[in-house]
Amino acid sequence: MKNILLGVMLLLAMASFAQPDTAKWVRAFPVTDYMVDISDSIRLVQVELPEGTSFKEKQLGLLKGIYRDAQQDTGTIGYGRCHLIKGHYYYFTINHKQSGRKPKAEDLLYTMMDSKPVYNGAITKLASHFIGLQEVGGSALYDRYQVFLAWTKTDENNVIDSIVSDINYTGSYFLQSDAAMNQQIKSGRFAGKGVLDVMMATGKDEVFKFLEYMAIKPNLYAGHEWKVAEIFATWLVSGAPAVIKE
Known part of the structure; x- marks a missing residue:
């Protein structure tokens, strides 16, 4: 025992x-x-x-x-x-x-x-908690099982690029269709800015910070498959908490 x-x-x-x-x-x-x-x-x-x-x-x-x-x-x-x-x-x-x-x-x-000796990046860390991410249309960005059988840095970069594009597109789409959704962020690094404005300008650096936070704080995300733009927006509104590196 x-x-x-x-x-x-x-x-x-x-x-x-x-x-x-x-x-x-x-x-x-x-x-x-x-x-x-x-x-x-x-x-x-x-x-x-x-x-x-x-x-x-x-x-x-x-x-x-x-x-x-x-x-x-x-x-x-x-x-x-x-x-x-x-x-x-x-x-x-x-x-x-x-x-x-x-x-x-x-x-x-x-x-x-x-x-297998797969590339150890942000996506494998998420998949280790069975966290899945989807594009706004509902298509999976990666397979939570297969990333541990075959996954390269190129695969990782392609997914990160897709995430950035999806967040940018979603921010732009909703800003044009319903500007009232551009909620002002009240805390964190983006305080005072509109959430959709930040999404439209988001690049790889912010995406990596977001994915790193999910991997280190997986409890709310583990076992689910999420539309990445939606939970990214929620993360921004919550102050975009990031991992503090010593």
């Missing part, structure tokens, strides 16, 4: 910070709605993985909630190991006695994974 708890603590610590260049990653995977209560304190949960991604038998996992209605939903639910593998389906027994919260569908299972 002591070894398991130490392993869980290590996973939690590693999942909370940006990860260095490595062939090992702490990654999050959503559980499905298939669940079975084994006892009052243990629930069997299922994870479905795509081709090219797999867990090992007895692999340790830490289950955390995702943001739903309140910040506390993102807390740690429990931990357990993979005890059954059936094709692309993997079954973990999660002990939730300490938290008192039973696992729910779409909660995130964090676990240590092998990875």
